[in-house]
Amino acid sequence: MAKRTQKTGATAKFGPRYGVSVRRNAGNAMRKKSQSYTCPICHYNKVKRVSVGIWKCSKCGHTFTGGAWEPFTRASSANQKIIRKSMEGTTDTDLVAMATQAAMDFETKRAEEAGVDTDDEEE
Numbered sequence: 001m002a003k004r005t006q007k008t009g010a011t012a013k014f015g016p017r018y019g020v021s022v023r024r025n026a027g028n029a030m031r032k033k034s035q036s037y038t039c040p041i042c043h044y045n046k047v048k049r050v051s052v053g054i055w056k057c058s059k060c061g062h063t064f065t066g067g068a069w070e071p072f073t074r075a076s077s078a079n080q081k082i083i084r085k086s087m088e089g090t091t092d093t094d095l096v097a098m099a100t101q102a103a104m105d106f107e108t109k110r111a112e113e114a115g116v117d118t119d120d121e122e123e
Helices: 009-014 020-034 074-086 091-114
Strands: 047-051 054-057 063-065
Touching: 009 020, 074 091
Parallel strands: none
Antiparallel strands: 047 054, 054 063
């Protein structure tokens, strides 16, 4: 006998409880936190979440703070601009800021292509 319904990945453990939208949002959060992201320093797709808000590149060992579910958020991009403006004149800081911005742009474009809901969209 064929299955009539499909469970939704990691949220299958919830079964029919909590409602569809809650399970969908939980699934998106779980997917975001376990996904690998682009490192702002070495530009490899090796950044993984260590704990809430702490991200580490397994290739170059760069550890940095970010969002709880994603390493690059709207707030982090605003903070990077503030830090860059306060440390003007330092070329290394400018290069790191540009690399971080490029990584954020790449991740945003990749999320849009994959059709994953981002924090900007409200349902």
